[in-house]
Amino acid sequence: ExxxxxxxxxxxxxxxxxxxxxxxxxxxxxxxxxxYQQKPGQAPRLLIYGAFTKATGIPARFSGSGSGTEFTLTIxxxxxxxxxxxxxxxxxxxxxxFGQGTKLDIE
Amino acid sequence: xVQLLESGGGLVQPxxxxxxxxxxxxxxxSSYAMSWVRQxxxxxxxxxxxxxxxxxxxxxxxSVKGRFTxxxxxxxxxxxxQMNSLRAEDTAVYYCAKSAAMSGWYFDYxxxxxxxxxxx
Numbered sequence: 001e002x003x004x005x006x007x008x009x010x011x012x013x014x015x016x017x018x019x020x021x022x023x024x025x026x027x028x029x030x031x032x033x034x035x036y037q038q039k040p041g042q043a044p045r046l047l048i049y050g051a052f053t054k055a056t057g058i059p060a061r062f063s064g065s066g067s068g069t070e071f072t073l074t075i076x077x078x079x080x081x082x083x084x085x086x087x088x089x090x091x092x093x094x095x096x097x098f099g100q101g102t103k104l105d106i107e
Numbered sequence: 108x109v110q111l112l113e114s115g116g117g118l119v120q121p122x123x124x125x126x127x128x129x130x131x132x133x134x135x136x137s138s139y140a141m142s143w144v145r146q147x148x149x150x151x152x153x154x155x156x157x158x159x160x161x162x163x164x165x166x167x168x169x170s171v172k173g174r175f176t177x178x179x180x181x182x183x184x185x186x187x188x189q190m191n192s193l194r195a196e197d198t199a200v201y202y203c204a205k206s207a208a209m210s211g212w213y214f215d216y217x218x219x220x221x222x223x224x225x226x227x
Contacts, residue, residue, distance in 0.1 A: 034213035036152075043202055043217040044144075044152065055215065087152055091213050094166050096142075098152040 002026050002090050006099035012107040015078050021102045023071040023088035032092035035064055035073045038101075039084045047086075048073065078104075109133040111203050111218030118224050123193050129186040129203030129218055137161075137181035140206035142214065143188050145199035155201070156188065160209040171197075193225045 003026040013019045023033065031051040036044040046055040048064035051071060061076040075082055083106050088099040115127040127143070143155040156177040157166040165177050176189040186203050200222045204214035 032213075036214075038152075043219055044214075045217070046213065046215050049207070049213040049215075089152075089154075089213065091211060094157070094211075095168055096154045096157070096211075098154065101151045 001095055002029060002093055002097050004088055004090055004097050004099035006086075006088055006102045008102060009100070010103045010105055012105045013078055014107045015080060017078055017107075019075040019078055019082075019104055021073040021075075021086055021104070023066075023073070023099050025069045025071075025090055028068045029090040029092035031067045032090060033064075033066070033071050034089045034091060036087045036089065037082075037084050038087065044087065075104075080106075109205065109216045111205060111216060113201065113203050113218045113221035116201070116221035116223040118226065119193050120227050121194060121225055123225070124189070124191045125193065125223060127188040127190070127201055127203075127221060127223075129188075131184045131186065131203075131205070134205070134216075136179075136184040138209060140209055140211050141179060141186045142204045142206060143177060143186075144202045144204050144214070144217075145197075146202070146220075147196070147199045150199075153199075157206075157211060158186070159211070164210070195225050198224045198226070 005024045033051045035048040038044040052064040085101045110132045112130045140159045142157045158177045174192045178187045200220040202220045203218045205216040207215045
């Protein structure tokens, strides 16, 4: 099983600032990496797939990068609605696995 | 508009059984793989089970293998999860999730989730 490790567990950032979230895979997942956003009481929402392709309707301030084992989700200028938990997920090998999540807090 | 509506949650005793359903609409259900993903209270996401578009291929997380069975009825646009020998650690919100392709891939749409609790 591929283990996905996200860092940091919690990130405190002020609105308008840049946030950088990391995700590391225990072995290469090529570019088969997705990012999801989850707000309290809601289902996850797909943000990024293929490591860097934005899903439909996702604002330009979200961007993904990386391949192999190291991936990054960047939010260029945080808006109030961006404070949530973010998960990465690999879909290169079964079982598909998620990272433990990064909580983005308002500083 | 893609919609996924789970049902079947509730309270079940340890060792009991339950069947979850997920009614799909807004897309050609028979063309896409589907999965169940769960989230224990206050915890992260855990993929549980996958079924391909035709129902011919299924996968399970080790934590549920031999106890859970995923199935689908493409004539009814509905996904199911039969859960037997339930344990306290199965307590979670269960989401059905649509895969982006026939055989799997990332999850582009999620249902709102259904909660069930395993407790005596």
